[in-house]
Amino acid sequence: MKKIAIISLMSDGGCHIAFLDIHEELLQLLNQVNLAHSYMTVDRKDIPYDIDIALIEGGVRTTHDIELLKEARSKAKILVAMGSCACFGGIPGLSNLYDLTLSLNYVYRETPTTIKGVIPHENVPTVIRVAPISRYVKVDFQIPGCPPESKEIKDALVSLLKGEIPSQPTKTVCDECKLGPPKKKPKRLRRIYEPPEPNTCLLEQGYFCMGSVTRAGCGAKCPHAGIPCDGCRGPAPKALDQGASILNALITLAYENIKEFSLKRHSAYFYRYSFASSIIEDLIRKRLVEKK
């Protein structure tokens, strides 16, 4: 039986839960493969040798993550980045917009309830800039999403086990959405506390909908629930940099009416899941080296 391992780095565990959300099919899968390492369901704690497929959940945030990641890469034939944190850095990537020392200082010394403050340093790993795992190891396949669809994880596993490359959606969330495409240019910016008009494209109404630059595969669940897409599945194949792409699109669509688009102020919308893999991150890293 082929050996599968699910290894977790900086993550919230949601991708692992998405995997478990295959529900009844989990029992079938467990008969067909050797699930040798899965931190939520299997007792083994060290990473086994001769792994056929390693699913890495989570991005890199500490030196310990890098060690685990490299160990997994050396022991696995195929390494898959599972979830947007592993693929792009995820929401924690937004932390890279802030100075790390100031951030640690705030959280461990300056919050309203902290009395004795100290930045942890004993028997704990070193905290570094958030990064997708591809910054440190070669990644064979990516399953994006926050979390990915359960079916998507399972289908990818099934393909990889057969020795095939899984297929991946190549369209955008916009293509899957029933509300679009935009028929008019947005007149003003809207925030989600304002209820939208029904059956009308959210981008057209001025919401920061990331659908046009985000990879398809989720069925546009969020726009169908009345909330703009926040880009959780990472950049669409043609949108090399998710934030730069949506900024470009928004200026094109709305520059006459809306002057306040700004990567700086709106990075939480434009780069929510992909900041750590953006071109801005590359530039900042170069800058940090240069400063030294």
Next chain:
Amino acid sequence: MKEFKPTIIAFLCRWSAYGVADVAGISKTSYPSNIRIIKVPCSGRVSPLHILQAFNNGADGVLIFGCLEGGCHYIDGNLRAIHRVKQLKEMLNIMGLNSDRLEMYLVGSCNLNKLVNYMKEFTERIRKLGPNPLKLKEG
């Protein structure tokens, strides 16, 4: 000390600036040789990603030339470009790159001298600012 020759990427709209620069070869006016020209169908084709990539790859300065207001072949591509450049300048400041390293000018289709002067002025500006601090470094 070896004199710093700035590497400048210039996006030239084919309807105005590019045609003008083309003519430079025939007339005896030359534009500075450190300017690398990229022909685009419209200044509006230049995306924020192109500009960021140019700096990421070590360009010391980025120039965009578009048509005069009201003169864009695609109606308002040049106006969109102006907005993009404005946003990018703000972004460059945050990343520690001087926003003067990016500039956009609107030129008509006849004025070679004006074009060349802009290029010379910009080259001088970049020479004073010095090389791109992010050149060839990786974190």
Next chain:
Amino acid sequence: MMVRIEPVTRIEGHMAITLVIEKNKVRNVQVNIIEPPRLFEKFMEGKPVEEAIRIAERICGICYVAHGLASVKALENAWDISPPETAIKLRRLLHAGGYIHSHMLHLAFLALPDILCPGEGVVGLAKKYPQLCKKAIFIRKFGQEVTEVIGGRPIHPSSIVPGGMSKPLSAEAREFLLKKGKEVLKTAIELVDFIFDLYEKYELLNVYPEDPTYYMGLVRNSFHETYDAKLHIMNPEGEIVDVFDGSRYVDCIAEDALPYSFVKHPYLRINGEKYRVGTLARINLAEKFGTPIADKYLAKLRSIIGRPSHNVGAYNLARAVELIASIEKALELLEDNQILSKDIRAQVKPKAGVGVGVVEAPRGVLIHHYEVDDEGVIKRVNLIVATQQNIPSLEKELFQVANNLLSKGVELSRIGQKLETIVRAYDPCISCATHLVKLKIMNDKE
């Protein structure tokens, strides 16, 4: 001699336990939470506060509903918004779905394998007890279906908005959930009976330490409550010593950061004492659930453990009873016709202010605290997360048990296993407490 125990027992990440042993006595225990700190409290600054809802859900991949609800409550507290009744009911239903999935996950995938097939995890359970697994999956799937229907997605729902919810419940979806829910309740009762029987058969409560502590939790008119109420504090003798509104939490709870852990240790300001939260705390604090079957089990549980109970092992039994209560509450909400109303969103106007949102996450009290400017952009964030409130007690209990076993001459690797069962009882968020403890004996030079 320093003994480093690394279970991949996670509290949103990894945990290790370091024991310092000298002359056959445990001198010190450190619970090292080595989970990568993502520092949400810092990077949420500068964001429009309504975006905090979806961002904060990503703090946890299991109790994301609780985070989403605490976040929107903090926002609504800052902007003085009262959502319509149906929106509150939909939120309560969503919350129940979250409890069903989370409690079933722990009981089935984490607690049961250690009793029925130690060392083999879910793989072992699936081989040896497939019918049991099927039942557990059936129940847990219902929790996720509720979340998907009400929340738009089964994990990290998107329909929680300032002022209410972004989409109403359709009559078809309600029919589907109601019908299924009744089956799920029957199955859950079978499972809970099984768990109670196991505890009795193996005398499992004797395996765990007793630790008399304070308890904190939400109680509404003496009923068990998870969405909205005042916070109550109970002392080890079982008396309520304080009742306060969540907005005053800074006066009541303090935290110390530690050099050896990425998670801070909270304690009560009034007396510096540690306190516990979660399933055991909730059933100590509340008189009853208010749903018939859960109340029956609660009475049975109290006849076994008393009230208050300080037994760490009782956490799981309390969790099982809460599972029943969550299903009953979900059915009650689904049967209420008002749940189909389309009036689910109040008008919202941003303003400057401070807001605190408190809910009971499956693992305990969860507090979100936001300060926003007049555009409704976040200036400052503070979070008190459920699991961290149980860590100080956990450390003390590990110290106690380790010393006890060491003095009896129990071998180190067996001690490691024992310590692990205690960690597991708390169901630390994303608990991978099934992992057997790996002992690394470090010599004195390290």
